[in-house]
Amino acid sequence: xxxxxxxxxxxxxxxxxxxxxxxxxxxxxxxxxxxxxxxxxxxxxxxxxxxxxxxxxxxxxxxxxxxxxxxxxxxxxxxxxxxxxxxxxxxxxxxxxxxxxxxxxxxxxxxxxxxxxxxxxxxxxxxxxxxxxxx
Amino acid sequence: xxxxxxxxxxxxxxxxxxxxxxxxxxxxxxxxxxxxxxxxxxxxxxxxxxxxxxxxxxxxxxxxxxxxxxxxxxxxxxxxxxxxxxxxxxxxxxxxxxxxxxxxxxxxxxxxxxxxxxxxxxxxxxxxxxxxxxxxxxxxxxxxxxxxxxx
Numbered sequence: 001x002x003x004x005x006x007x008x009x010x011x012x013x014x015x016x017x018x019x020x021x022x023x024x025x026x027x028x029x030x031x032x033x034x035x036x037x038x039x040x041x042x043x044x045x046x047x048x049x050x051x052x053x054x055x056x057x058x059x060x061x062x063x064x065x066x067x068x069x070x071x072x073x074x075x076x077x078x079x080x081x082x083x084x085x086x087x088x089x090x091x092x093x094x095x096x097x098x099x100x101x102x103x104x105x106x107x108x109x110x111x112x113x114x115x116x117x118x119x120x121x122x123x124x125x126x127x128x129x130x131x132x133x134x135x
Numbered sequence: 136x137x138x139x140x141x142x143x144x145x146x147x148x149x150x151x152x153x154x155x156x157x158x159x160x161x162x163x164x165x166x167x168x169x170x171x172x173x174x175x176x177x178x179x180x181x182x183x184x185x186x187x188x189x190x191x192x193x194x195x196x197x198x199x200x201x202x203x204x205x206x207x208x209x210x211x212x213x214x215x216x217x218x219x220x221x222x223x224x225x226x227x228x229x230x231x232x233x234x235x236x237x238x239x240x241x242x243x244x245x246x247x248x249x250x251x252x253x254x255x256x257x258x259x260x261x262x263x264x265x266x267x268x269x270x271x272x273x274x275x276x277x278x279x280x281x282x283x284x285x286x
Binding site: 029030056 | 163166167169170171172173174175185186187190191194195196202205206207208224225226227228229230231233
């Protein structure tokens with residue numbers, strides 16, 4: 001596990017630049033037919049969005065991935081609490097990151113603040129993840 | 136109470152969906168892992184399900200004529216609310232047991248709360264849906280609470 005767990009430590013960030021194909025596959029996996037995710041004329045002309053809208057739970061998944069990739073086989077995520085604050089679009093560059101806010105070496109329990117930021121630096125999906133290191 | 140929520144609407148609190156039982160397959164895990172850009176081999180190979188895999192597993196499958204013109208499946212657990220425009224919502228999930236291919240899981244959704252708050256540009260309606268997912272031994276695998284805001 002790199003970096004080693006300690007309060008205040010930030011985990012390696014990850015950039016996501018989802019394209020139409022990834023967004024289509026994600027919604028296909030969900031069986032989500034909402035037009036704002038694949039029908040560009042509908043999304044822009046009818047709903048007034050600037051582009052195809054990224055699915056909110058996909059960003060939620062990326063919050064997990066930052067922590068999960070750091071944990072590797074040394075622990076598991078036990079809880080998450082997050083919200084989608086603003087819409088994001090195909091073509092956006094999004095950055096996922098996490099900072100450890102609590103760590104108990106005796107129990108292995110960790111709490112992390114997690115976020116997805118857009119290119120302007122606005123947090124579009126803030127959250128908190130709980131994890132537990134395996135002995 | 137400013138009056139958007141009457142007793143008839145609030146009487147829906149406690150309403151529960153029919154339990155839904157689904158099987159976890161390696162193929163479905165792999166598709167989810169690829170679509171989310173997962174990089175951990177255990178997920179890409181489908182050996183174990185990543186967090187949030189229960190989202191696609193229990194997404195409603197409805198027939199074409201039940202979708203709205205914008206392609207959305209109507210959530211039949213919910214009553215008709217006096218506000219309809221959905222705003223950002225939140226998700227709270229507890230992960231209690233790992234999920235593997237071959238697992239049969241059963242989800243039950245309950246509408247646990249409806250309440251109103253004054254927003255900056257008018258009233259807001261909040262509602263909460265709890266989804267409990269258990270395995271065939273009856274043990275809780277995932278508990279998820281969704282909060283949605285309508286304006």
